[in-house]
Amino acid sequence: MIALSLAACVTINIYFPAAAAEEAARVIVRDVLGDEANPDQPQKSQPETQQDDDQSLYQFNSTKLTSAAETILNFVIPPAHAAQPNIDISSPSIRKLRASMSKRQSKLTGFYRSGALGFTNKGLITIRELKKIPLKDRNRVKKLVADENGDRNSLYTEIARANGHPEWEQSIRDIFARVWIEEAPKGYWYQNSKGKWQRSK
Amino acid sequence: MGKFQLHKVRLSFSRRSLRHAGLLLFKSLSYLVLGVSLLSISRTAVSLSDFSIQTDKLMSDVWFAEGVVLNLNQTTDGLSLHLTLSEFSHQAIPGSVKGIEFRCAAVQQVNHSYYCPQGSLSIEESPYGGQQADVELNYIDSEHIEIKLDGLMIAQGGVSLDLKLKNSSWQLSLNGLDLNADELRALLPRDTVPMSWDLSGRLSIEAKLSGTTSTLQQAEVRTEIKQLNYADEEGLQVAENGSGELYFQADKSDRRWIGSARLLLDQGQYYSDPYYIDLTESPLHLTLKGDWATTQNQLHLKQANLQWLPTVEVQGSAQIDLTELALQQASIEFATDHLDQLYQSIIQPMVIGSMADELEITGGIEGEMELVDGEVALFRSELKSIDVDDLRGVFALYDLHGLLAWSNRENGQASHFNVQKGHLYQIPHGPLSVNLQTLPNGISLLKPLDIQLLGGHIIIDRLDAKNLFYGSPEWETGAEVVNLSLQELSTAFDWPILSGELNGRLPRMHYQDESLDFDGALQVDVFGGRIEVEQLKIKQPLGRVPELFASAELTGLDLEQITRTFSFGHIEGGLEGKVNDLHLLNWEPVAFQAQFNSPEDDDLPHRISQRAVDDLTSIGNGMGGSLQNTFLGIFKEFRYNRIELRATLDGDLAELGGIDHPDEGYYLVKGAGLPRIDVIARNRRVAWKTLVERLKNIRVEGMEVQ
Numbered sequence: 001m002i003a004l005s006l007a008a009c010v011t012i013n014i015y016f017p018a019a020a021a022e023e024a025a026r027v028i029v030r031d032v033l034g035d036e037a038n039p040d041q042p043q044k045s046q047p048e049t050q051q052d053d054d055q056s057l058y059q060f061n062s063t064k065l066t067s068a069a070e071t072i073l074n075f076v077i078p079p080a081h082a083a084q085p086n087i088d089i090s091s092p093s094i095r096k097l098r099a100s101m102s103k104r105q106s107k108l109t110g111f112y113r114s115g116a117l118g119f120t121n122k123g124l125i126t127i128r129e130l131k132k133i134p135l136k137d138r139n140r141v142k143k144l145v146a147d148e149n150g151d152r153n154s155l156y157t158e159i160a161r162a163n164g165h166p167e168w169e170q171s172i173r174d175i176f177a178r179v180w181i182e183e184a185p186k187g188y189w190y191q192n193s194k195g196k197w198q199r200s201k
Numbered sequence: 202m203g204k205f206q207l208h209k210v211r212l213s214f215s216r217r218s219l220r221h222a223g224l225l226l227f228k229s230l231s232y233l234v235l236g237v238s239l240l241s242i243s244r245t246a247v248s249l250s251d252f253s254i255q256t257d258k259l260m261s262d263v264w265f266a267e268g269v270v271l272n273l274n275q276t277t278d279g280l281s282l283h284l285t286l287s288e289f290s291h292q293a294i295p296g297s298v299k300g301i302e303f304r305c306a307a308v309q310q311v312n313h314s315y316y317c318p319q320g321s322l323s324i325e326e327s328p329y330g331g332q333q334a335d336v337e338l339n340y341i342d343s344e345h346i347e348i349k350l351d352g353l354m355i356a357q358g359g360v361s362l363d364l365k366l367k368n369s370s371w372q373l374s375l376n377g378l379d380l381n382a383d384e385l386r387a388l389l390p391r392d393t394v395p396m397s398w399d400l401s402g403r404l405s406i407e408a409k410l411s412g413t414t415s416t417l418q419q420a421e422v423r424t425e426i427k428q429l430n431y432a433d434e435e436g437l438q439v440a441e442n443g444s445g446e447l448y449f450q451a452d453k454s455d456r457r458w459i460g461s462a463r464l465l466l467d468q469g470q471y472y473s474d475p476y477y478i479d480l481t482e483s484p485l486h487l488t489l490k491g492d493w494a495t496t497q498n499q500l501h502l503k504q505a506n507l508q509w510l511p512t513v514e515v516q517g518s519a520q521i522d523l524t525e526l527a528l529q530q531a532s533i534e535f536a537t538d539h540l541d542q543l544y545q546s547i548i549q550p551m552v553i554g555s556m557a558d559e560l561e562i563t564g565g566i567e568g569e570m571e572l573v574d575g576e577v578a579l580f581r582s583e584l585k586s587i588d589v590d591d592l593r594g595v596f597a598l599y600d601l602h603g604l605l606a607w608s609n610r611e612n613g614q615a616s617h618f619n620v621q622k623g624h625l626y627q628i629p630h631g632p633l634s635v636n637l638q639t640l641p642n643g644i645s646l647l648k649p650l651d652i653q654l655l656g657g658h659i660i661i662d663r664l665d666a667k668n669l670f671y672g673s674p675e676w677e678t679g680a681e682v683v684n685l686s687l688q689e690l691s692t693a694f695d696w697p698i699l700s701g702e703l704n705g706r707l708p709r710m711h712y713q714d715e716s717l718d719f720d721g722a723l724q725v726d727v728f729g730g731r732i733e734v735e736q737l738k739i740k741q742p743l744g745r746v747p748e749l750f751a752s753a754e755l756t757g758l759d760l761e762q763i764t765r766t767f768s769f770g771h772i773e774g775g776l777e778g779k780v781n782d783l784h785l786l787n788w789e790p791v792a793f794q795a796q797f798n799s800p801e802d803d804d805l806p807h808r809i810s811q812r813a814v815d816d817l818t819s820i821g822n823g824m825g826g827s828l829q830n831t832f833l834g835i836f837k838e839f840r841y842n843r844i845e846l847r848a849t850l851d852g853d854l855a856e857l858g859g860i861d862h863p864d865e866g867y868y869l870v871k872g873a874g875l876p877r878i879d880v881i882a883r884n885r886r887v888a889w890k891t892l893v894e895r896l897k898n899i900r901v902e903g904m905e906v907q
Contacts, residue, residue, distance in 0.1 A: 088853065090890075093746045093787040131436030135472045136479065139550045146554035154745040161786075162852065 024087040025179040091162040118189035123177035264291040280308040300325025315340040356384035377406040402429035421450040443469030475550035538565035598623040613638035630654040657684035701727035730757030749785040770813020775803040798845035842873040
């Protein structure tokens with residue numbers, strides 16, 4: 001009886017798709033960093049969403065006359081693919097956050113290069129040397145940092161939520177933290193796992 | 202010629218409290234030079250032509266001299282004096298002075314006074330470097346001595362001083378020209394300017410000091426500052442190319458210094474985290490009057506006045522514990538007609554990262570503030586013609602007048618203000634009259650607030666907010682929505698023009714943990730029927746990714762009005778439906794369960810135009826006009842039996858359904874009569890993104906559906 005009971009117990013584990021998350025993170029990070037992204041990193045292609053826009057998938061069924069008195073118009077929106085394990089980064093909120101970060105990037109680049117700003121090991125950015133920022137720019141840069149971190153925090157939350165697993169947020173953040181550093185252009189500063197600042201080579 | 206030598210003489214002076222021992226250095230030297238030697242000569246050997254004293258050590262409790270040699274020679278010009286000390290140290294000097302030599306070729310004697318008009322002092326080594334100075338020394342008597350030194354080089358600048366000692370009082374005038382700030386730092390008390398700071402600049406100082414015995418009684422110091430640059434290690438305190446003047450004067454009374462200070466900074470950029478000011482175009486004036494109780498080490502500023510920019514003026518008083526560097530109490534009055542500059546310089550840096558960090562503010566304020574133990578205890582300000590624009594586009598308030606008062610005491614303060622107009626998101630509103638009570642950590646409405654907008658009103662009958670200033674903000678309110686015009690609402694959001702009204706009673710709206718929950722329902726009287734919205738909840742309404750949850754029920758809608766509004770062909774008939782578990786993320790749907798259908802007992806005629814069929818199919822296949830290619834193209838309208846659409850959205854996937862069809866698929870429109878037309882969908886799971894794109898592509902009277 002016990003054996004039967006044990007045999008009847010089924011545990012369903014939902015594993016975090018780390019590889020897909022890393023590819024998704026790399027797509028976003030390269031998109032945000034733009035031409036600055038580290039070209040030495042291996043390029044991996046990544047569809048941005050499982051439900052792509054490939055028009056060839058659409059089935060166009062022309063109007064079919066079944067009889068002189070009856071016309072059936074097929075409503076032929078394409079069927080969605082069967083879901084595969086993947087990370088969706090195409091939701092409107094994620095797109096909005098990515099656009100916001102991409103737009104901001106050009107304002108941050110010079111400060112990354114000077115070492116005034118750096119990538120933290122928590123997937124955020126921080127002011128690492130205030131002295132390298134001209135006095136008149138300091139509060140503007142502080143606001144850029146606050147806005148960037150706000151977007152990054154929201155991005156990690158939204159990716160987890162858009163994929164139906166809010167509990168993945170920390171795992172996604174960890175992956176992004178690593179990918180930001182891996183993709184950091186030469187000369188950018190980042191924190192290693194022990195919190196020590198290093199310069200990307 | 203006689204010769205008189207002393208070897209290994211040890212002299213000791215009576216113990217005195219020398220708090221300002223630096224000044225007494227000169228007095229000690231003068232006594233050493235003249236008080237000891239000349240008096241001895243005058244009393245014992247005035248007739249001697251040469252006189253010499255040599256001793257290994259001389260000392261008191263506060264100074265120490267070694268290798269002292271004094272020679273006096275009678276020459277044809279008078280008496281010459283030559284004094285050398287191999288080393289001298291004093292507790293006021295951070296290090297020893299070596300190789301001291303003082304010469305006076307002609308000491309003039311008048312009665313019992315001795316006057317050296319042109320002496321010279323040389324020092325080989327000292328904390329201030331080697332020195333060469335001209336000396337004028339006037340020994341009138343043992344209680345009246347005057348010394349002038351000129352040509353000293355301290356901190357790369359020229360220094361001269363004039364010391365007068367009379368009985369127990371003394372006066373010192375000191376002039377320093379073009380002193381190097383970095384080197385001068387070493388001469389100041391430790392940590393006045395930390396050695397870890399980068400520091401450069403040129404200072405010119407005029408000081409007049411006076412006192413009695415060892416006590417400083419009066420001080421008047423004027424300092425001119427040029428090319429001042431400083432920066433601490435982290436860059437939190439920085440000045441670049443600063444210049445200005447500092448003046449202070451103080452008199453000692455009992456155990457208290459009473460005085461005033463003026464600071465003018467007329468050039469440069471200054472950063473004191475998080476504040477930044479650029480004084481290039483507008484100097485800063487600060488005047489202070491007060492007293493300093495030395496025993497308690499407390500500074501009492503009775504009057505402080507700050508003027509910066511033509512229209513920013515702050516004045517007040519304060520009590521500061523200098524030992525703890527703690528502001529114990531302060532009263533501040535402020536006024537400005539340029540809130541924009543005050544916001545940019547003072548307010549915005551404090552609120553970076555909050556919703557208030559991207560505002561454009563103009564207007565003026567005038568009021569007062571009290572601080573106790575470093576924290577604001579009372580704030581009261583008149584608000585004068587203030588315009589506030591949130592640059593993110595969330596809200597704006599124009600022509601704001603009134604009084605804002607707040608206190609950390611239990612009793613609430615009454616505040617009131619009027620706003621001429623404004624907007625929330627794209628919705629403009631009319632005049633507001635707000636009467637509220639501010640509490641230590643919250644606010645509450647004293648009178649209902651009537652907001653005029655969209656041709657109607659929203660009446661906020663109560664509002665109680667808690668934890669506004671510290672803790673997790675929480676507020677509760679109730680509102681009645683009266684006759685909001687859907688036409689004006691749709692115009693504001695650039696939607697197709699709707700007709701109808703929005704009404705509702707929301708007895709309780711509660712905000713906590715960034716979530717706004719609504720009790721009650723909103724009724725939207727539109728398209729000849731009603732949409733009732735319930736279970737409304739908004740998370741992070743002002744955040745980056747707001748979320749909305751709601752359910753809605755649609756009854757008695759007229760499809761003819763709907764299709765006319767959206768120019769979606771022409772459909773006659775009734776429509777009812779419901780939307781459950783609607784979830785909007787960033788104002789876009791990510792989940793819902795919806796059903797729309799013709800009512801069972803619909804009395805309205807059921808007709809659908811050819812164009813409506815085309816539009817419907819164009820949503821389905823991305824291309825319209827298919828009907829025109831058939832013989833049915835000659836018919837402009839068709840009759841239908843029932844319209845039904847069910848849709849369940851979950852992320853990017855929508856599950857669609859309608860009236861069951863015998864084969865696979867489902868009817869969206871089930872036709873009736875002849876010629877009969879059915880719209881049948883085959884796929885049940887569709888990409889929501891594609892569906893929305895096709896909806897957007899339907900042109901509606903020159904605009905796109907958003």
